[in-house]
Amino acid sequence: MALTGKLTKKLVENLGAGRHGDGGGLYLVVDPSGARRWIVRVTVKGQKNRLGAPLRTDFGLGGADVVTLNQARERALEYRRMAKQGLNPRFNAAREIPTFAEIAQQVHIDRMPTWKNAKHGQQWINTLRDYAFHKIGRMPVDSIEQPEVLMCLSPIWTEKHETARRLAQRIKIVLDVAKSKGFRSGENPVTAIHDAQVLPKVKAKPKHHKAMHWQAVPAFYADLQARDAMAAKALMFTCLTGSRTGEVLGMQWGELDFEARLWSCPADRMKGGVEHRVPLTDEMQAILEPLRAMQSDYVFEGQKRHKPLSNMAMLMLLRRMKVEGVTVHGFRSTFRDWAAEVANAPREVAEMSLAHKVGSDVERAYARSDLLERRRALITAWSNYVTGHNSDVIDLAQARFQAEN
Template sequence: MAKGRDKLTAVMVRQAPAGKYGDGGGLWLVKSDRDTGSWVLRLAVHGRLRHMGLGSIADVGLAEARIRAGEARKVLRDGSDPIKERERQKREAARSMHLLKDVADDFFEGYKARLKGDGKAGRWFSPLTLHVLPKLGNVPVADLTQGDIKDALRPLRDTKPETMRKALNRLNLVIRHAAAHGLDVDLQAVAKAKALIGTTQVEAENIPALSWADVPDFYASLGDGTVTHLALRLLILTGARSGPLRFLHEDHVAGDVWTIPARLMKSRKDKAEDFRVPLSKEALAVIEQAKRHARCGFLFPSVRKGVISDATMARLMERREMEARPHGFRSSLRDWLAECTDAPHEVAETVLGHVAGNAVTKAYRRTDFIEQRRKLMERWATHVTGQGGQVVQLVSAV
C-alpha cells in the first residue's frame, strides 16, 4: 500500500453519508447522499489544479477507481495531461466506430424515402456501392480526406464522368449527414477532391434521337398492334418517359387526359406532383387498341409478369440497326416544338414534364398550360401520322 493512500474501504463507500472523503493520492469520493456519489481525481497539471471525473459509484467500484487513478497519474508522470489524453482516446474510438460504409448505409436508410420507389431499384445509391465503398468503406468517416476521394474517383473522370459526378454528390450528402450527427468531418473534402480531380476531357453524349422529320416513317412501321409497337407509338405521341408509360393503367386515363401519378414522375418524391398529359385523337386510338392486351388494368404487360421492361422498346430499335433510342423521341418532339411552332418556352418545356423558370416564377405559377398543350399534341400527332405539321400559332404564355 502506498503511503497515505487507500484510506477508504468498500463498506465506507457504501455507507458513508453525503460529503467528501479522501482515499489518498488525490482520489476523492464525493457523495451527494448515502446511495449516490462519484469519484474525482485531483491533479496538478502543468502547475494548474485539475479535477478528473472517474465515474459514479454505481458503475465504478473502489478497486477500479484506484486503478483508473493510477493510470491517470502515470500519464501525468510521462508529461501529458491525462484529461486531454482521455479525450483524445475517445475521439479515436469514435472515429473507429463510424466507418464510411456504416454512415453511408445510415444516411441512405433515412434518405431513400425521398426517392421514387423508396430507392428500391438501387440505382441512386449504386455510384457509392460500386465506386466508393469498395475502396473507402472501411475508412473512418472523420479520417476521410480529399486525397482519398480523388484516388477513388479520378479513374472515372475520362471514362464515366457522369457516374463520377453522381458519386461525388452522394458522398457529399453522406459527409454532411455525419456532420449532423456531431462527427468531426471535413465538410469541404468533396469540393477539394473535385479541384484535385480536374475537368473531364470527355464531352457529354446525348441520347441518340431521330430527327423530327424522320419520325413519321418510323411511326408508320409500328403497325402490327403488338404491345411493343403500341407502347412505342404512344411514347412518340405523348413525349412521355418510358417509366410512366410502361406502368400506364386504365385508371390513369379519364376522357382525353392521362394523369401520371406523382410516384411515377422523375422528380424527387417529396417534390413531385401528378402530371396531366393531353391525349390527341391518335393517342386515344392507340390506348383503345392497347386495352385488348391489358392485364390487371396495365395496358403494356410483359409476356410473363408485370409490365414490359425499359429495354424491350430499345431492343426493337437495336434489331433494326438504329442508333436512336426510345428516350430520344422526347428530343425529337422538343426540336419539332422549337422549329415548327411558336410555342413559348414555358409551354414547350411543360410538354415534356419539365418545370421552367426561376424559383420565384415556379412558386407563383399555378397552370400546367393544358389547353395550349392539347393543341400542340394534336398537331404533333398530325405530323407523326404523316399528315403534315405546319407552324402552330399559340397565345403567349406570359
C-alpha cells in the first residue's frame, strides 16, 4: 500500500526555499540555492538528551533529485519505527549507500599507485566525469541498473566508440568495487548489456597517421640536417629510430649507453609498459654527442632549462618546413613500409623495432629474445638509407617513386 502525505511530486519540484512538512516528521528542505533534500525528525522512546528532555533528532535521507517522495516516506517510516522501539536510527539504520561518484573517486584514489603515469590516472576519472557523473554520479550506487548505464553509453556509442568502450569498462569497475564492499548485489549491468548485445556492433575504423612516402625521406632528412633547431635534432632522431614522440622527448642521458650503442627506454615511458632497447647507429650517435655539452637533464632540452621540448615542437617544425599531410607519428609507418618493401625484413623483426607486441600471450611467454642484433642490422640499413649512405638503394627508390607519381 502506497504511503501518503501532504506533499506531491509537483510540489517537491516547485516549492520555494524553506522547510516543508509532509507529515510524520518528514520534511523537504529547499535551500536558497534551489538544492532540495529530505530530513526526518524522530523522538527516540526512553532516551533523553543532555538536558533530560526526550531525545528528538533529525536525520538526512538524501537529495530530492535522487531520493523520490515515496522512497523518502518509506525511509522516514523505517526511522520512526526504530525510534518507537527505543532504537536510535543513527546506530541502527541500514548504512548509507554511497553515490556512484563517491565510489568512483575512491577507486581512483586507491588505484593511484598502479597508474602507468599521472596523466593516465587523470584520464581514467575524467572519462567518468565527462560522460557519467552528470547523469548517474549522484545516484546511490545500488540503484544503477541497465537503463542508467545505457543513459551514459548510448549517446556516444557510435560517434565516440572508443571513448564509450572505455567508459563502459570504467563504470563496470566502479560497480564491481561497490559490490565487493557490500553496496550492491546481482549481476553487473555493464556485463548484462554486453552479453545481451543491447548496443549495436560498431566496426572499428582504423586511424592511420598521415605518413611520408619512404622514397621522399632522404631529401627531407637532408633538409633537417641543415637546420640547427633542437626540434630538428629531435625529429632526425625520431625518423631514424621509429620511436614515439613522447619516448624521444622524454629521453634522459641515463638511458643511453654509448659504449654498448644502446638506448634503453624504461617501461614506465613505453606505451606497452615494457622496457624497449633501441640500437644506436653512427648517425644517431652523431646527433646525440654534441648535445652532451648542454649538460641538461633531458637530451632534447626545450626552452626551459632541464625541461624537454614541447610535444608540439616537431609538428610545428614540419609546418614551418611546409611539409603538409604528414605527422611525426607517421614516420613509424614510413619505416614499417620501407622495412617490408625494400629491406624484406621478417615481420617480427620489423614489429619489434617499433616496440609492437608480436604473437599471442603464449608465444610471447616463450619468445624471451627481443631480437636486438637482428633489429640492429635493420635499423642500421634504414639509417644508411635515410642519410644517403647507400646510394644504390636510394637511386632505385627514387626511380620507383618518380614512376609511381
